[in-house]
Amino acid sequence: MAEVKPLKITETVLRDGPQSLVATRMRVQDMIPVLEKLDDVGYHAIEAWGGATFDACLRFLDEDPWSRLRILRHRMPKTPIQMLLRGQNLLGYNHYADDIVSEFIKKSVENGVSIIRVFDALNDTRNLETSFRAGKEAGAHMQGALVYTTSPYHKPQDFLQLAKEMVQMGADSICIKDMAGLLTPYAAETLVKQLKKELEVPLELHNHCTTGLGHMTALKAAEAGVDIIDTALSPFSGTTSQPSTEAMVATVAEGPRSTGLDLMQLNELAEYFSGVKTKIIHEFHVNANFDLNPKVLIYQIPGGMLSNLRNQMAGMGIEDKLDDVLKEMPQVRKDLGYPPLVTPTSQIVGSMAVMNVAMGRYKMIPREVKELIRGRYGKTPGPINQEVKKQAIGDEPVIDHRPADDIKPQLFAMRDRLDEAGFPGLSTEDVLSYALFPEVALSYFRSHR
């Protein structure tokens, strides 16, 4: 029998919590007053950077994401800071050149990130090669994330294979990333047991409560031996966010996997963040009241996607056809080779389903869908429907190499463009901000000249 270890906790109140519940509108000023206290809790890690925070800093909060990271590092010297990275997409929505990816990762580590959780929407490890290489070189702990979904191509055996590939590439730990809340408690038990049996590196669970299963799934994962779970302090937990930190700490407190974290200390922090949440809701008029959504279990729509879909449908005058679009999603997903639904594949499958309902199946095929079929995002888990493929790209060849091999180095060109725009001599960090989000970065530089 393996020794039973305390369950470790990664706190997400500074990143995924606010991203899932208040559209990433938490400012660094809202964090500063309690950073020392968060650092004292004894968390395994604090997820505090990456994901949508980078874009939101520049676009909505008038903040420099790099300076935020330095503040966090300075005030939380004891606890590792974790970031979420979309592999070759970094924190943006396209594939970037290898030189941008490498430099971005190097600078993230230099400025304070210790753990990099990296994933690819299609679970195509070729899209993670450069990230792993750069992260290892920079001395980061590299965590490979398995994007969880269900399909004939996503059995526990497939995830085990994927995890082994990532460990071979240098993964220091593996994460089961259940962004839509699809992982049921008993499926988690099976998956965790299988992965724990065969992997030597630590295993973490990242899940969302969208379907109402989150806390139960986290408990079953803990019982099955997962090393770390992701939770958010209660004001930023539940529904589309993670299970609550206090609830999970209390859940396992009397059992063999007790975390050893102090509920009183967590409660004090939760009270503080409750005030922050109220303030954010007032200032930005965001809706933080989400209903549980078991529809996700049937249609696989991640939490944030429903509002996107509704907007798109309104734009096409078919806002009354939500049920038709939801029913169309599994078909489109199957036709496109069962991609997991996470940024950017969720949007791609979603728009295709909306178009199919509005105009008839595959009468009009958006550019991104064609790109997916061409292999520009990587290899899809299952085969693409041949008829759909013919309709989309005819006899055009499909690429079977690593998509980023076709992208020339971009870093120097970015500097030149910034020179031309009247911003010579910016830091490499600023150049990277510009590479990821050109327009928002420029307008940020202008207002902070």
Ligand code: CO
């Ligand atoms: Co998440």
